[in-house]
Amino acid sequence: MYSLPCSAFSSSPTTPLRNKLSHFLIRRNRRHQSQQIHRRNSQIKAMRAVIQRVSSSSVTVDGRIVSEIGPGLLVLIGIHESDTDSDADYICRKVLNMRLFPNETTGKGWDQNVMQMNYGVLLVSQFTLYGFLKGNKPDFHVAMPPEKAKPFYASLVEKFQKSYNLDAVRDGVFGAMMQVNIVNDGPVTMQLDSSQSSK
Numbered sequence: 001m002y003s004l005p006c007s008a009f010s011s012s013p014t015t016p017l018r019n020k021l022s023h024f025l026i027r028r029n030r031r032h033q034s035q036q037i038h039r040r041n042s043q044i045k046a047m048r049a050v051i052q053r054v055s056s057s058s059v060t061v062d063g064r065i066v067s068e069i070g071p072g073l074l075v076l077i078g079i080h081e082s083d084t085d086s087d088a089d090y091i092c093r094k095v096l097n098m099r100l101f102p103n104e105t106t107g108k109g110w111d112q113n114v115m116q117m118n119y120g121v122l123l124v125s126q127f128t129l130y131g132f133l134k135g136n137k138p139d140f141h142v143a144m145p146p147e148k149a150k151p152f153y154a155s156l157v158e159k160f161q162k163s164y165n166l167d168a169v170r171d172g173v174f175g176a177m178m179q180v181n182i183v184n185d186g187p188v189t190m191q192l193d194s195s196q197s198s199k
Contacts, residue, residue: 046195047087048078048129053100053188057122059172060179067170069120073100074182078129079144079152087194088152092159094192095121115164123160123171124180125153150174 051073058068075095096115103111114121130143144152153174160169172178
């Protein structure tokens with residue numbers, strides 16, 4: 001019996017059609033993923049803080065320690081492009097009043113805030129808190145641009161100092177390549193967005 005070689009089927013007229021369909025589906029999926037990322041980014045309008053209870057923490061720039069605290073809170077701050085003073089007020093008030101420490105007198109847990117304990121607060125600007133992946137590459141376009149974020153962040157640090165204690169509140173160096181060292185106590189880590197406020 002005569003049989004056709006396998007190569008005879010490789011030029012089947014359905015193959016180009018199948019290839020075109022595959023490319024179309026790939027493009028459609030990529031477009032859909034891009035639209036999802038865009039919608040998600042447009043919905044996020046908040047200042048973001050990641051708060052860690054620490055036994056100690058420090059910031060080093062160019063091999064030199066520029067800020068350090070003992071027990072207290074390390075607060076990483078991400079500033080959204082749409083943030084206003086009301087966002088900063090909310091983050092400042094909430095961070096300083098979060099009851100993340102035990103009461104050493106009564107032994108009750110989650111009872112005291114950082115001010116009641118007279119502990120330190122170390123603020124570190126971190127625009128990467130507003131990073132989103134496009135494929136495998138991070139995108140930070142919803143973070144506030146550096147020229148606007150720098151004075152805005154400085155005003156946030158000042159809010160913390162005025163609301164608590166000038167000497168108790170430290171910060172890193174805005175825009176610098178920093179090494180942040182922490183000893184997380186617990187560990188205890190909380191995330192806070194200003195969109196949770198009633199603004």
